[in-house]
Amino acid sequence: MTASKTDAAFIEETAEEPRMPGHETELDRKPKWQPRYPGSGRLEGKVAIVTGGDSGIGRATAVLFAREGAxxxxxxLEESDDGKITADAIEKEGSEALTFEGDLGDKDTCDRLVKQVVDKWGRLDILINNAGEQHPDEGITDITQQQLQRTFQTNIFSMFYLVQAARPHLKSGAAIVNCTSVTMYKGSAKLLDYSATKGAITAFTRSLSENLIKDGIRVNAVAPGPIWTPLNPFGGQKPEDLEDFGKDTPIGRPGEPNEVAPAFLFLACEDGSYMSGQVLHPNGGMIVNG
Structure with missing residues (x-):
């Protein structure tokens, strides 16, 4: 364990799954991230941050936002090869991209990210808190102290840090969208710590909405079901579980990133202007009543 520049306890990457969060370039079966319909300028003139934007849901969301004008x-974290692919795709949509590599579980890193964005473009309108990690374990006694702290640091502490850094720049009409999970609602026997962080994210979303809505800033969340991204084949799921990944949904398959990104777009743009403190559920048909 080392100390960050803010003197708070900082947990380095664990050795639980050394390949995480994983490189999309190394997957044989590539996730589908390309936007599926023409843009209509719904984010024209906006500036957005998408964490975990190098691959998976983050890439699909970032490129869709670019298509809509942002x-x-x-x-x-460190997947610069995937990050370049995403940045190139953003620029092919006729927009501008900024790539940022760093561990968002550190507050100073979050401060630097927001500063770079505001220095470059002069504003910040949308914050998408999507980055996360998970480590499957058979039982609660298998979860190490380091892993437990690291998972909370990455999945929920980073959201606090980023919102704190972004808050001075968010004006009326701005939007924050957090990524929670279906596991928050239905539980997951092998993802105890991860599911707990997703419960925290949902509570954070609802409470932050109450805190910011008076200033015209909307806060919502998206709770994906099983989505095919690098996170799962690179350690987020047990290898023996990958063959059946997502088949237990009513639709009968895992989702694709470009089936989730439109939920983030809806909540980030004016289409969702009457939505705050809410959660959307692209989860393959699972009924979670949340």
Whole structure:
């Protein structure tokens, strides 16, 4: 364990799944992230940050936002190869991209990300808190102290840090969208710590909405079901579970990132202007009553 520049306890990457969060370039079966319909200028003139934007849901969301007119900063841990692909795709949509590599579980890193974005584009309108990690374990006694702290640090502490850094720049009409999970609602026997962080994210979303809505800033969340991204084949699921990944949904298959990104777009743009403190559920048909 080392200390960050803010002197708070900081947990380094665990050795639980050394390949995480994973490189999309190394997957044989590539996730579908390309936007599926023409843009209509719904984010024209906006500036967005998408964390975990190098691949998976983050990439699909970042490129869709670019198609809708936004300038997009993507933040990721270390997957610069995937990050370049996303940045190139953003620029092919006729927009501008900023790539940022760093561990968002550190407050100073979050401060630097927001500063770079505002220095480059002069504003910040949309914050998409999508980055996360998970480590499957058979039982609660298998979860190490380091892993437990690291999972909370990445999945929920980073959201607090980023919102704190972004808050001075968010004006009326701005939007924050957090990524929670179906596991928050239905539980997951092998993802105890991860599911707990997703419960925290949902509570954070609802409470932050109450805190910011008076200033015209909307806060919502998306709770994906099983989505095919690098996170799962690179350690987020047990290898023996990958063959049946997503088949237990009513639709009978895992979702694709470009089936989730439109939920983020709806909540980020004026189409969702009467939505705050809410959660959308692209989860393959699972009824979760949330």
């Amino acid at each position: 300038k997009v900063a993507i933040a990721y």
